[in-house]
Amino acid sequence: MASYAGSVPSPTLPSPTLPNSQLTRAVIATATVGVAGLTYAAGIERNAFTLRETTLPVLAPGSSSLRVLHLSDLHMTPGQHRKQQWVRDLARLDPDLVVNTGDNLAHQRAVPAVVQALEPLLGRPGLFVFGSNDYFAPRPKNPAHYLVRQHRRVRGVPLPWQDLRAAFSERGWRDATHTRHRLEVNGVRIAVVGVDDPHHRRERLGTVSGPAPVDAELRLALTHSPEPRVLDEFAANGYDLVMAGHTHGGQLCVPFFGALVTNCALDRSRAKGPSRWGSHTWLHVSAGLGTSPYAPVRFACRPEATLLTLVAAQQRPGVR
Numbered sequence: 001m002a003s004y005a006g007s008v009p010s011p012t013l014p015s016p017t018l019p020n021s022q023l024t025r026a027v028i029a030t031a032t033v034g035v036a037g038l039t040y041a042a043g044i045e046r047n048a049f050t051l052r053e054t055t056l057p058v059l060a061p062g063s064s065s066l067r068v069l070h071l072s073d074l075h076m077t078p079g080q081h082r083k084q085q086w087v088r089d090l091a092r093l094d095p096d097l098v099v100n101t102g103d104n105l106a107h108q109r110a111v112p113a114v115v116q117a118l119e120p121l122l123g124r125p126g127l128f129v130f131g132s133n134d135y136f137a138p139r140p141k142n143p144a145h146y147l148v149r150q151h152r153r154v155r156g157v158p159l160p161w162q163d164l165r166a167a168f169s170e171r172g173w174r175d176a177t178h179t180r181h182r183l184e185v186n187g188v189r190i191a192v193v194g195v196d197d198p199h200h201r202r203e204r205l206g207t208v209s210g211p212a213p214v215d216a217e218l219r220l221a222l223t224h225s226p227e228p229r230v231l232d233e234f235a236a237n238g239y240d241l242v243m244a245g246h247t248h249g250g251q252l253c254v255p256f257f258g259a260l261v262t263n264c265a266l267d268r269s270r271a272k273g274p275s276r277w278g279s280h281t282w283l284h285v286s287a288g289l290g291t292s293p294y295a296p297v298r299f300a301c302r303p304e305a306t307l308l309t310l311v312a313a314q315q316r317p318g319v320r
């Protein structure tokens, strides 16, 4: 065998810098923690469906209490059987009223799965508004956009939201989008309004403007995305409670710190749960039950439904 050793001059190379053992261990540990975290976020926490319960003093003084089940952001695909069964089992709570604040769909053929999951609840009084993910299918996005609020909207193919709306409406749930409704549940007179998804600037506040009816014991407003400009309008009109979803509670949260983002102009301290908006109005934001199929992770932010027990306030400043 011919040997070329010595026939070709060796290039002058810098002395290789061998990683020291500490650096190697740190890289391995970081990678291990990262993989473990992703495995947990995608495989465990994303499916750790949780019922949160809270009590809000939002009804007119002297009113009976009202148990409201708040559902949001199911982002359902046909194969998500565990989530579908968990939602079906919520009927055991026997709520007086169900409120669905949108983003039910994540697949063109998901309407039957959503309707089947909600079937036991569709016999209850129900109210809903839709979110952008009811109208358009999810698409892959740059994960970095998660941390950027004003990124360009990416729309997928249209989804059959009309079929979902028809299924809800046939069972008696009321679409509050740009509409005023009056209903009485458990002896509580309710006036409700809602807007289309402000996240895509679909809201038409003119259709729901004006003072909330003073004779209702619950003045309720619905929006998918809790954009402050919409919350300000509802609060200025005297609504007692605004219910919203969209934020996913931040979806990827930091333990003992909370949400990093809300995916809208809402401050991150209100990413989920109840908070006051102005001097009179309460805001309740659901962290929702799903995620985009292209971002199937949750961390320190379990998927949730909420059972709100609405009770009488001691007083309603300026409206009675």
Ligand SMILES: [Fe+2]
Pocket (backbone or CB within 6 Å): 073, 075, 103, 131, 133, 246, 247, 248, 288
């Ligand atoms: Fe959503």
